[in-house]
Amino acid sequence: MDKAPTGIKGFDELLYGGIIRGNTVLLEGVPGAGKTTFGIEFIYHGITEFNEHGVIVTCEELPESIYRDALNFGWDLKALEKANKLRILCTSPEVLVDPDVNLIETVVREVGARRILVDSISHFQNVINNPLFLRKSVYSFCNGLRRLGLTAFLVKERVSDGTRDYAFEEYVVDAVIHLENRERPGLHRHRVLEITKTRGQEHIPGKQTFRITNEGIKVFPLIGSVDIGVVEHQENGLLHTGVPGLDELLQGGLPRGFSVAVAGSSGTGKTALGMQYLVKGAQNFGDKGLFLSLEETPQQLMANARRFDWDMSALQEQGQLRVLYMPLSKMEIDETIIKLGEMAKSFGARRLVIDSIYVFLSRIDNAAVLHEKFYSLVTYLNSLNCTTLLISPAWELADNGKIEVIHSVVQGTILLKSILSQNRRVRQLELYKMRGVNHAMGNHLLEINSSGIQVFPRLGG
Structure with missing residues (x-):
């Protein structure tokens, strides 16, 4: 023809x-x-x-x-x-x-x-x-x-x-x-x-x-x-998160090629957890990581990382980490999905963080279209063997119908919480969903200290 x-x-x-x-x-x-x-x-x-x-x-x-x-x-x-x-x-x-x-x-x-x-x-x-x-x-x-x-x-x-x-x-x-x-x-x-x-x-x-x-x-x-039907060479085994206590709750770590939503309100540690996941993955396990920021600039992220003594600039220079910044006002969802997949493939990323997926919720009113776009994103990244953390708004702060679409597509959901107990703010982590993984249930204490995030598994699981 x-x-x-x-x-x-x-x-x-x-x-x-x-x-x-x-x-x-x-x-x-x-x-x-x-x-x-x-x-x-x-x-x-x-x-x-x-x-x-x-x-x-x-x-x-x-x-x-x-x-x-x-x-x-x-x-x-x-x-x-x-x-x-x-x-x-x-x-x-x-x-x-x-x-x-x-x-x-x-x-x-x-x-x-x-x-x-x-x-x-x-x-x-x-x-x-x-x-x-x-x-x-x-x-x-x-x-x-x-x-x-x-x-x-x-x-x-x-x-x-x-x-x-x-x-x-x-x-x-x-x-x-x-x-x-x-x-x-x-x-x-x-x-x-x-x-x-x-x-x-x-x-x-x-x-x-x-x-x-x-x-x-x-x-x-x-x-x-986005050819979601073609899967790269599948890597088996678990991927250590680099967050003390979290791997214990996961019985060793996250399955490779998983996508996990990390949901919570402001101040619960979502972005810090995402940065720690990439930094420790690069430092301790040699995994290349990609951080896509749709809100904070790379300068802001790296300044925040230095508070935990994480040198993200050095990791970038060593070719272990890349920070991409696509401001919300200039990005298109389809363009972002395609570019992100191309970057992950060419860079050889094994860990990926998207902060935050609020853009999907704010730009798309139709639940069916939201499901189609988000499914394409998650399935594409999974097919590239990327283990992805998707930073998500807290359930109570977002449209329930839309947020349910997000959490129905991902393989796992981690809820970060902040409650007031005896006039003291206490952070907690819950593995709400982890498809195919024998994980600990319930709320577990989470602390943010000078070294980053640490989870303290509740006795009895």
Whole structure:
């Protein structure tokens, strides 16, 4: 099957290599979804990477505006025009639907184009009022592009991003890509794309996150990139936590390839436990560790570690530890999952801490979507033989339905508690859940001292 790669990072993976050459693709979405950028990038990469000359047809924007906007991504379209590899054609919808005018064919033959972007076919409705004639005109227009051997992207504007309805253009074209720019909890919107149709070829279904960067569009295909069915060489045995007293409760340690939620309110020692788990793992057992912080900066974490005489900077220099910082305001969940897995794999991490998974709870309202994303994260990390601690909010401080989703996916849950007893604050640890592990039950005293965390198993287990 002859395919035309788009060159858009992450997108061709969804199509197993690209669009069938000569097919017509509908790009639809609301304002700000990225339709024009997507289409121009398809043309640009076609010229610069695959030697396929292109044509951009616009019914609204002037060429100078397109040149300017493309330069923001480093795409010099004016230079490509001077090299006779690109034509930007500014025309009217009346000309495009007139069967007696061969403007596109003339331009295509002049530059030897193999790709075309039409922005947008929504303007056809401005000159054709009859629905039947409109459909016939769009059908004839698409067939004309096919006869010229063009792989075509046609932009279509959507008025509403609410209830999904299907326009006739979706039945006429060979493929449909739906772009969204959604509102979500917090200050930032969330861009999502979905391939809803690809005639004659297979594609990965589902909604995928994408971002518009200073280099163009980048898609994060969580389904496809995260191969949760493939397990790395499985390591057996137990992994010592490095926390005195905790391994005794676990009958030796955590099974390798486990994911464990560490839940508790502020001040119960969650982050300290996570740091100790990585530091002692590196110092005492030679395990490489990865700390993903979504809240505290690396400088703050290392300053806190020094209070326990843990030199995380030295461990980083020795190649035993890495601290990644992805501030909540800038991260996307799918992007984070993919990057974290790639980093763990390339670094050879055996221990991993994510602080905290509150981002999953705050960004995703739908429990089914939360389960799908979190399951992908946990299963992916388990398949890489990472034994992971996921710092979690206390149950009483989070949405019960969401927190239950989190704890149903992980293999273990450690609860850290802080109670007031005889006017004195007492910390406790409980192994609430540890799938397949014969562990001690009940609450056990936990202390944070100058050396870190220590657990004192209750007599009788």
